[in-house]
Amino acid sequence: MSAEPDNDPSQVPHPPVFLERQGYRRRRLMDAARVLPLIGAGLFAVPLLWPGVGETEAPYSLSSAIIYIFGVWAGLIILAAVFGYGARRLGRSSDVPGPEPR
Amino acid sequence: MASLNVLVLVCLGYVALLFLVAFAADRLAATGRSTWLRSPLVYTLSLSIYCTAWTFYGAVGYAARSGLEFVTIYVGPTLVMIGWWWGLRKLVRVGRSQRVTSIADLISSRYGKSNTLAICVTILAVISVTPYIALQLQSITLSFSIFAEADPNNSYNEIASVFWVAAGLAVFAILFGTRNLDANERHHGVVTAVAIEAVVKLVALLAVGIFVVWGVAGGVGQTMARIDASEIGQWNIDRGRWATITFLAAAAFVCLPRMFQVMVVENDDERHLRTAAWAFPLYLLLMSLFVVPIAVVGLDLMPEGANPDLFVLTVPLSQGQQGLAMLSFLGGFSSATSMVIVAAMALSTMVSNHIVMPIWLSSRGTGASVSGDVRSIVLLSRRVSIAAIMALGYFYYRLSGGGAALAAIGLIAFAGIAQILPALVGGLFWRGATRTGALAGLTVGFVLWLYTLLLPGIGGEAMPANVMASGPFGLSWLRPQALFGIDGLDPMVHSVMWSLSLNAAAFCVVSLFGFPSPIERLQAAQFVNVFEHSAGPRGWVGSVAQSEDLMIMSQRILGAREAQVFFHAEAQRQGARGYLPEPTPKFLERLERELAGSVGAATAHAMIGQIVGGSSVSVEDLLAVADESAQLLEYSSRLEAKSDELGRTAHQLREANEKLTQISLQKDNFLSQVSHELRTPMTSIRAFSEILRDTEGLEPEEQTRYATIIHDEALRLTRLLDDLLDLSVLENGQVNLNMGEGLLTEVLDRAVSTAMTGASRDMRILRHVSDERIPVHSDLDRLTQVFINLIANARKYCDANTPELSIRVHEVGGKVVVDMVDNGSGIPRDSRKLVFEKFARVSAERAGGAGLGLAICREIMQRLGGDITYLNGHQGAAFRVSFPSGYQLAAQ
Numbered sequence: 002m003s004a005e006p007d008n009d010p011s012q013v014p015h016p017p018v019f020l021e022r023q024g025y026r027r028r029r030l031m032d033a034a035r036v037l038p039l040i041g042a043g044l045f046a047v048p049l050l051w052p053g054v055g056e057t058e059a060p061y062s063l064s065s066a067i068i069y070i071f072g073v074w075a076g077l078i079i080l081a082a083v084f085g086y087g088a089r090r091l092g093r094s095s096d097v098p099g100p101e102p103r
Numbered sequence: 104m105a106s107l108n109v110l111v112l113v114c115l116g117y118v119a120l121l122f123l124v125a126f127a128a129d130r131l132a133a134t135g136r137s138t139w140l141r142s143p144l145v146y147t148l149s150l151s152i153y154c155t156a157w158t159f160y161g162a163v164g165y166a167a168r169s170g171l172e173f174v175t176i177y178v179g180p181t182l183v184m185i186g187w188w189w190g191l192r193k194l195v196r197v198g199r200s201q202r203v204t205s206i207a208d209l210i211s212s213r214y215g216k217s218n219t220l221a222i223c224v225t226i227l228a229v230i231s232v233t234p235y236i237a238l239q240l241q242s243i244t245l246s247f248s249i250f251a252e253a254d255p256n257n258s259y260n261e262i263a264s265v266f267w268v269a270a271g272l273a274v275f276a277i278l279f280g281t282r283n284l285d286a287n288e289r290h291h292g293v294v295t296a297v298a299i300e301a302v303v304k305l306v307a308l309l310a311v312g313i314f315v316v317w318g319v320a321g322g323v324g325q326t327m328a329r330i331d332a333s334e335i336g337q338w339n340i341d342r343g344r345w346a347t348i349t350f351l352a353a354a355a356f357v358c359l360p361r362m363f364q365v366m367v368v369e370n371d372d373e374r375h376l377r378t379a380a381w382a383f384p385l386y387l388l389l390m391s392l393f394v395v396p397i398a399v400v401g402l403d404l405m406p407e408g409a410n411p412d413l414f415v416l417t418v419p420l421s422q423g424q425q426g427l428a429m430l431s432f433l434g435g436f437s438s439a440t441s442m443v444i445v446a447a448m449a450l451s452t453m454v455s456n457h458i459v460m461p462i463w464l465s466s467r468g469t470g471a472s473v474s475g476d477v478r479s480i481v482l483l484s485r486r487v488s489i490a491a492i493m494a495l496g497y498f499y500y501r502l503s504g505g506g507a508a509l510a511a512i513g514l515i516a517f518a519g520i521a522q523i524l525p526a527l528v529g530g531l532f533w534r535g536a537t538r539t540g541a542l543a544g545l546t547v548g549f550v551l552w553l554y555t556l557l558l559p560g561i562g563g564e565a566m567p568a569n570v571m572a573s574g575p576f577g578l579s580w581l582r583p584q585a586l587f588g589i590d591g592l593d594p595m596v597h598s599v600m601w602s603l604s605l606n607a608a609a610f611c612v613v614s615l616f617g618f619p620s621p622i623e624r625l626q627a628a629q630f631v632n633v634f635e636h637s638a639g640p641r642g643w644v645g646s647v648a649q650s651e652d653l654m655i656m657s658q659r660i661l662g663a664r665e666a667q668v669f670f671h672a673e674a675q676r677q678g679a680r681g682y683l684p685e686p687t688p689k690f691l692e693r694l695e696r697e698l699a700g701s702v703g704a705a706t707a708h709a710m711i712g713q714i715v716g717g718s719s720v721s722v723e724d725l726l727a728v729a730d731e732s733a734q735l736l737e738y739s740s741r742l743e744a745k746s747d748e749l750g751r752t753a754h755q756l757r758e759a760n761e762k763l764t765q766i767s768l769q770k771d772n773f774l775s776q777v778s779h780e781l782r783t784p785m786t787s788i789r790a791f792s793e794i795l796r797d798t799e800g801l802e803p804e805e806q807t808r809y810a811t812i813i814h815d816e817a818l819r820l821t822r823l824l825d826d827l828l829d830l831s832v833l834e835n836g837q838v839n840l841n842m843g844e845g846l847l848t849e850v851l852d853r854a855v856s857t858a859m860t861g862a863s864r865d866m867r868i869l870r871h872v873s874d875e876r877i878p879v880h881s882d883l884d885r886l887t888q889v890f891i892n893l894i895a896n897a898r899k900y901c902d903a904n905t906p907e908l909s910i911r912v913h914e915v916g917g918k919v920v921v922d923m924v925d926n927g928s929g930i931p932r933d934s935r936k937l938v939f940e941k942f943a944r945v946s947a948e949r950a951g952g953a954g955l956g957l958a959i960c961r962e963i964m965q966r967l968g969g970d971i972t973y974l975n976g977h978q979g980a981a982f983r984v985s986f987p988s989g990y991q992l993a994a995q
Contacts, residue, residue, distance in 0.1 A: 031188065034188055035186070035188050035189065037185050037186070038182045038183075038185045038186030038189065039186075041181070041182050041185055041186075042182055045178050045182070045349065046346070048171075048338075048340065048345065049340075049342045049345060049346065051338050052338070061337070061338030062331045062336060062337060062338065063170060063171065063330050063331060063333075063335060063336045063337060063338060063395070064327040064328075064330050064331050064336075066171055066338050067171065067327075067330070067395060070171065070174055070178075071388065071392065074178075074181065074384070074388050075388065077181065077185055077384065078181075078185075078381050078384045078385050078388065079381075081184075081185045081380050081381035081384065082381035082382075085377045085378065085380055085381055088377070089374075089377065
């Protein structure tokens, strides 16, 4: 067994457990960005609940359906853009590719 | 009305413009001044080849038939893009770090560079993309026919026009897509042209939409009113299809070869994904924004029975908007051409890398280094592949008759290509996924898709009617659209549900029960943990002589200049002077990746293997070696254990031998001592008996005295012989213990009174009778004998002026301990070890007995399960007698 100091596992630098404020904000922004598609999938599944033709006397009109779906769509796009730019702005100083931060 | 000739001229002009743009972009990229070419905007726009002529024309038709269901085609990709952090980011990173050239290459690379798997994915891709290409041909032809109908001098021939469109697109794709060999290099020209086409189709659709909403319907409010009043104006969706198609579109968005090409292979910078994550959904939103209004207005304006797939074209025409119709035509044309070019490029790379090249290489048999110019072969095979794929599309169109609704074919293709999804996702996120699992999953999914969707869906007699109605061989539970008797589902939902779920199940189950090869496991680790290590271990080992062969081969694949530059750079990196680097594993690994960019990972691996082969150590070999050395290690450790054991045994033998020698010595000593002990009394007995016999006239007192001496000596002899007999009986274990019960105090009383009778001098005995009231179960006579011996010894040897013997009794953990300590000077330190030996006498001058007393005591105590020891740390002689209090012993 070699006992060279640079092979010593205790000498391998560990990433810090806690982050400074900026890094913390950036990661929470990433968390939000990760949840976004799930929220989107949920919202796009809502039309499945609407009563259709033959199931109720006054089925949903197509125009309101369009407004809902395109509204959700636009909302998702805006949020994705905001998260993307937010993460970029916060991460500019510490944009280190590497192990996924927690 | 625009004549057909004008239309053809416009098309040619448009294509020429694209050519110019692509050419300029390639030139710009070559000179390195093309920063905007690498911008996220171009990347996002290039992704728009997702929107083909099917979406450009077909979406309106789809909306006219099924209302809002068409948005699911866009919602799926939107969710994938917004969730880029989950999957696309990893996919792009893997694609870049492994220099993959296509989705088949990625799958093959992940599962141990298996070419079988690559062939499977390629075949699946060709089969599902061919109808899609036919679809593009159909849309262009249909749009031509619209203009042809309006042309007064109508010389339009549909069959001929399809042929020419197909041929034109093939030439286009060949010229654009095979300009450079390295499929992993960015095709800046193609990407830029695709980006421009993306803008054209978006502008065209938006223009038609704006015209319809504000020009025809009269504003947003009225358009909405019209929508609600139309025949599709009420909410009416098939819920199963809504969810299924959303999922399917998401899956196809990742798995489609052309999407993989622009999204992963052509990706310049991972960070572009961040922009595309919102910009591409925005593009999709804009593309679908006016679909419903155009459909509704089309349904209103156009005569009954008009093809709703062409409303984008016919509505402006019917309103006399020639220019707008022309723009719209160009939009559709752009959609079709960009899709066909990229799809043909992607497919041809797959076909040539995974089917043509391996066959060609193995047919040469002689190895890559002596074969001809591989470079031109690869290019040729790619060009031929493009032509073949276009021909396939053309024949598919001819065979299917071009009648089916556009959207149906598109969805069937989606369902086919989505069969790759389990292997892809499993490969990226599950290290346990194996090659056989992926093969099994793909096969199951492919067969089910073919049986339940493609064959029934393409029309004609591809699936016989009686099989559709009652299943093959009359097995009704095998009906293609009602597997296992589950009837009444939408055919699309039914097929996707069964094919994808059984695909995933087969993939997982076979993976769980299989065991991957070493190279698979290495690749799995590299793919799944791509963010931890983007480069990883490979196993090439070569010798100097092979560098030249490698150089020759690389020149043929990469081109002479590129290969020389690469080798020179490598040589410099290694610090060598010449142009040939040492074939270090690192260099070979880089070379393999470089070659993989041109011919795919599996082929590159095989080619380097052929050259380095003889002396190469593949990963399998390395692992086998490691295995072997592990076995050796185990073997040697077993040997070591055995030799340790031998050593121990030898040690034990030595010890035993020593003991035997000692015992033999002891025996000799014993014999000599015994004879000595016997001789002394015998001598005096003989002497005095001779005096009694031979001397005349002895005084009676003298006679009595001599007889007494003889008697005493005889007594002493008897005692000695008794003791010896006692000892030998004890030592041989033949002693019969006469177990009995009594109180310890009684035993001690008896011992003291016996030992003190006839004592010449008085000795105080200190006892604590209250402590001694311990019931014992033992051989009480023998115990008494031991105590008598000890007390008698104390009486004999204690040299104090007022001798005292203190007897202390206590009970410790089921053992009775009796300490006998006198106040004399004790036994000298170096004699202490010997006191229990036979014939050991501490002081010669007071030799009273034979020196067997303590030896006998020890034997007795050991028989009784106890012991007798000398207690150190006391001033006088101190002995400790310990024995079990006896109740456990009694049970034995």
